[in-house]
Amino acid sequence: MTQETSDLPEGLHAETYAVREAVARSSYGEHSEALFLTSSFVQHDCESAARRFAKEEPGYTYTRTANPTVASFEQRLAKMEGTECAVATATGMAAILLVALTVLKAGDHVIASQSMFGSTMKLLGSEMARFGVETSFVAQTDTAAWKAAVRSNTRLLFAETPTNPLTDLCDIAALADIAHGAGALLAVDNSFASPVLQRPIAFGADLIVHSGTKLIDGQGRVMAGAVCGTGKLVDGVMGTFLRSGGLNLSPFNAWVVLKGLETLALRVKAESAAALELATWLETHPKVARVHYPGLASHPQHELAMRQQSGMGGTVLAFDVVGTTPEQLRANAFHVIDRTRVCSVTANLGDVKTTITHPASTSHGRLTEEQRQAAGVKQGLIRISVGLEHMDDLKADLLRGLDTLQ
Ligand SMILES: *Cc1c(COP(=O)(O)O)cnc(C)c1O
Numbered sequence: 001m002t003q004e005t006s007d008l009p010e011g012l013h014a015e016t017y018a019v020r021e022a023v024a025r026s027s028y029g030e031h032s033e034a035l036f037l038t039s040s041f042v043q044h045d046c047e048s049a050a051r052r053f054a055k056e057e058p059g060y061t062y063t064r065t066a067n068p069t070v071a072s073f074e075q076r077l078a079k080m081e082g083t084e085c086a087v088a089t090a091t092g093m094a095a096i097l098l099v100a101l102t103v104l105k106a107g108d109h110v111i112a113s114q115s116m117f118g119s120t121m122k123l124l125g126s127e128m129a130r131f132g133v134e135t136s137f138v139a140q141t142d143t144a145a146w147k148a149a150v151r152s153n154t155r156l157l158f159a160e161t162p163t164n165p166l167t168d169l170c171d172i173a174a175l176a177d178i179a180h181g182a183g184a185l186l187a188v189d190n191s192f193a194s195p196v197l198q199r200p201i202a203f204g205a206d207l208i209v210h211s212g213t214k215l216i217d218g219q220g221r222v223m224a225g226a227v228c229g230t231g232k233l234v235d236g237v238m239g240t241f242l243r244s245g246g247l248n249l250s251p252f253n254a255w256v257v258l259k260g261l262e263t264l265a266l267r268v269k270a271e272s273a274a275a276l277e278l279a280t281w282l283e284t285h286p287k288v289a290r291v292h293y294p295g296l297a298s299h300p301q302h303e304l305a306m307r308q309q310s311g312m313g314g315t316v317l318a319f320d321v322v323g324t325t326p327e328q329l330r331a332n333a334f335h336v337i338d339r340t341r342v343c344s345v346t347a348n349l350g351d352v353k354t355t356i357t358h359p360a361s362t363s364h365g366r367l368t369e370e371q372r373q374a375a376g377v378k379q380g381l382i383r384i385s386v387g388l389e390h391m392d393d394l395k396a397d398l399l400r401g402l403d404t405l406q
Helices: 014-020 046-053 068-081 092-103 118-131 143-148 172-181 231-245 251-282 302-308 326-339 369-375 391-402
Strands: 085-089 109-113 134-138 154-160 185-189 207-211 225-229 288-292 316-321 355-357 381-385
Touching (some): 068 251, 085 092, 092 118, 092 207, 092 231, 118 134, 118 154, 154 172, 225 231, 251 288, 251 316, 251 391, 316 326, 326 381, 326 391
Parallel strands (some): 109 154
Antiparallel strands (some): 288 316
């Protein structure tokens, strides 16, 4: 919802936009972007207020309609994603809801992966069904299955790559072709890769959604979300809906994630390099059965990952501990996780603090054992979102449990 443009020259690099793009400074000349923690804006007089409310004159009126701090975050993220426009939302799920409520109507059909973020599956598969929208869930990596699921009323393909926790990819360019051939849009959830590693727009995606709660904040403080795309769709259609629907990001949270974008590239590159080192090392441990990480040559989609994710594997990895029965696998995974003293046992990811989780009993705990098997989430699986601690300390932390496994 851009009201003003910054006074930067055109054609700068993403790194420059990450620290510079924002709405114009206020009359105080603040160097760090100001936090406009205000719900409304005072008008000069009735005539100018009337013009602003009628959109005949630029200017802020009410924060649900537009706020300079929120606008700075939107403009900066759009520049980094390479899209015309972005609209900020209260959470990542609010961003996905915004896409669903503006792109879809009763009678429409959606195709999505069966291994997406759990709340996204619930939102598209169950909640939207009450409004007459049907969603088909297909195998994440099987492009032919996405194509075969197309119907005459398919309006949206929704992809998330790489996935949580198994780091499966989908081929964004191939899905964009399928979507466009069917007259549908392709939306990509880019929360896991961030624009630092992956710019879905360059592969033909129409909409990019973010949970700003993850890598963009990067320090586990606030919840935030965004949708990026064309001015026509994102500002025109989604911005208009958001201004009435009130899915807004608060100015305070916008300020936090605006600052998060300034260090996003440094953090994501450092955390990805650390994740690769940790994944490579885990592959050699006798108590580790398998490591899932796109940066490893052993990952079935390693080549696609290198092409699509700027040559890096991302900040999240998962691994299976050894064991035979589901009970033993679960006990072994719990043993490794509970012996850690540096890593945090917490569900968030993309934080500078390394987090470790047992997906089968947490994020995927509500699935039936059958659904979990289909998703490939075994009882012995451990997910790690790698932060910025010293590598030796992270390895030692994991060895406390791995070296004492029976
Ligand atoms: C966390 C997450 C979401 C939801 O974001 P919230 O900010 O928690 O609402 C959506 N997609 C992915 C891939 C996520 O990791």
